[in-house]
Each structure stands twice: as C-alpha cells, then as structure tokens.
Amino acid sequence: MTEPFDIYAFEERAAIMEFNGGLSRFEAETRAARAQGRSRWQAMLEVRNADRNGNSQGAQDHGSPMVGHHADHLSAVQPDPTEQDGSLPQRDVQT
Numbered sequence: 001m002t003e004p005f006d007i008y009a010f011e012e013r014a015a016i017m018e019f020n021g022g023l024s025r026f027e028a029e030t031r032a033a034r035a036q037g038r039s040r041w042q043a044m045l046e047v048r049n050a051d052r053n054g055n056s057q058g059a060q061d062h063g064s065p066m067v068g069h070h071a072d073h074l075s076a077v078q079p080d081p082t083e084q085d086g087s088l089p090q091r092d093v094q095t
Helices: 007-019 025-035 040-053 081-085
Strands: none
Touching (some): 007 040
C-alpha cells in the first residue's frame, strides 16, 4: 500500500528545488513527486483533484500567524488608498 500523498510537502519541496536549486519547474516537480513515491503526472492529478474538491493545502502559509490578514492591518503599510497618489519626496542631487 502506498503512503498518502502530502500535497503541501510536494509543493513546498518542488518550490525549494526550483528557486533555491535552480531547477526547472518540471524537474523540481518530478523530483518532489519521486520523493513521495509518485510520478509527476500522478502528483499533478492529486493536486488537481484536491483543488477541485476544495481540499488543497497549496498556496497557503501554514506557519504564519498573519494568514488571512489584510494589508490594512499591517504596520508600515499605507491604510488609506488616497495616500498612494501622493508625490514622493524629492532628493537634492549635487551636480
């Protein structure tokens, strides 16, 4: 019997191999799937089926306490959209 497929681990491992390891997305997904005893196409079917059923864990930061918070609640972020249109301070440039 095969072990249950961990979509979160698959996506995380593939992302790390792609961005930190310099692999193509295809190669990173292939290796991440093999780490769980699956082929890439089997892993992609698992991800697609989970997305269809609303069970996907992908694209979520499970460890962050800020998950689900909007930018308006973060410090140092402009909460008022009218401030976004303001001019930037000018810097004196010596010529």
